[in-house]
Amino acid sequence: MKAIGLTRYLPISDPQSLVDVEIPKPEASGRDLLVKVEAIAVNPVDTKVRAPKDKVEDAPRVLGWDAAGTVVAVGPEVTLFKVGDPVFYAGSITRPGANSEFHLVDERIAGHKPASLDFPQAAALPLTAITAWEALFDRLGVSPKGDDAGRSVLIIGGAGGVGSIGIQLAKVLAGLTVIATASRPESEAWCRRLGADHTIDHRQDMPKQLRALGFAHVDYILCFNDTDRHFHAMAEAIAPQGKICSIVENAGPLSVGELKSKSATFVWEFMFTRAMFETPDMIAQHRLLNEVARLVDAGKLQTTVGDNLGAIRADNLRRAHALLEGGQTIGKLVLQGF
Numbered sequence: 001m002k003a004i005g006l007t008r009y010l011p012i013s014d015p016q017s018l019v020d021v022e023i024p025k026p027e028a029s030g031r032d033l034l035v036k037v038e039a040i041a042v043n044p045v046d047t048k049v050r051a052p053k054d055k056v057e058d059a060p061r062v063l064g065w066d067a068a069g070t071v072v073a074v075g076p077e078v079t080l081f082k083v084g085d086p087v088f089y090a091g092s093i094t095r096p097g098a099n100s101e102f103h104l105v106d107e108r109i110a111g112h113k114p115a116s117l118d119f120p121q122a123a124a125l126p127l128t129a130i131t132a133w134e135a136l137f138d139r140l141g142v143s144p145k146g147d148d149a150g151r152s153v154l155i156i157g158g159a160g161g162v163g164s165i166g167i168q169l170a171k172v173l174a175g176l177t178v179i180a181t182a183s184r185p186e187s188e189a190w191c192r193r194l195g196a197d198h199t200i201d202h203r204q205d206m207p208k209q210l211r212a213l214g215f216a217h218v219d220y221i222l223c224f225n226d227t228d229r230h231f232h233a234m235a236e237a238i239a240p241q242g243k244i245c246s247i248v249e250n251a252g253p254l255s256v257g258e259l260k261s262k263s264a265t266f267v268w269e270f271m272f273t274r275a276m277f278e279t280p281d282m283i284a285q286h287r288l289l290n291e292v293a294r295l296v297d298a299g300k301l302q303t304t305v306g307d308n309l310g311a312i313r314a315d316n317l318r319r320a321h322a323l324l325e326g327g328q329t330i331g332k333l334v335l336q337g338f
């Protein structure tokens, strides 16, 4: 089958950094679905895994942790799906990614694709929707039923892939007052279109901008970009007994002591945790994706596609990685068809 892979970890400007390859088609066993991949989305995890280093792979390594496609075979223990079902999912970082014609995914972390979206529109959602959902509802403990409606959340990195769905979940499901960060007119307009009540600039003093909007503090903070850079501002802006969730690993030490006097919570979200450790509740991601699909089909959530870069080929994928590495993409980049 066709796939895009790497054997060496090279700068994205090098044509060998991602190449078109032929690899064996996998077979479904256990709880795996074999999916014919129709569309993929690209995430910073791809560029982080691909980052230049000396290591050399014996066989092509396939990246890509967002896909939409059709189930073409199932393992003997599969109970949640059948052949012919359209699905969307992110997959597991411990297994090969989905940048291939056919791909295996455990049914417990796959969802039924929203019927109202085409494959590229659906491929944009899984990884970021799982991340934002788990961050908001599982880690911060915000009620998805609106019990915390009217409380405030600061979403740092509002126009990115995670922010784009995070704004919608915070607004539509939780009923929070959403302050999203954006540093350019086009990213600001995108955040507002997705439901942000206010926007501030993450390149300027954020607590000062919040105060100017009338927020002495915010009840929740979702840090979807550069935890190191924003930590002090978050510690200043969070309300006493408020909660901060970050999804971006720190490069240097974080001064968590700054949160002590406010009894503020700091918590991590990593969307691969459940699949990586095969936690007993890993099926929660199947249910979560089905719920996202239901909300999309009900017209409550919208896809977050920013741009469709065309066929799933190494040249287009290199372009997607280069754009992501630029740090200014709005919404999701998707590719479609082999």
Ligand SMILES: NC(=O)c1ccc[n+]([C@@H]2O[C@H](COP(=O)([O-])OP(=O)(O)OC[C@H]3O[C@@H](n4cnc5c(N)ncnc54)[C@H](OP(=O)(O)O)[C@@H]3O)[C@@H](O)[C@H]2O)c1
Residues within 6 Å of the ligand: 043, 044, 045, 048, 127, 128, 131, 156, 157, 158, 159, 160, 161, 162, 163, 181, 182, 183, 184, 187, 188, 202, 224, 225, 226, 229, 246, 247, 248, 269, 270, 271, 272, 324, 327, 328, 329, 330, 331
């Ligand atoms: N832990 C997890 O499970 C998990 C899951 C998904 C993603 N992540 C991580 O979360 C981060 C964001 O992912 P993503 O897919 O949303 O990224 P993305 O789509 O590449 O984010 C692009 C956006 O980031 C904004 N941005 C750039 N620099 C920023 C800064 N210093 N502060 C705040 N915003 C900034 C830009 O907005 P402007 O143009 O307005 O500046 C741009 O719209 C990545 O580091 C990714 O690896 C972690």
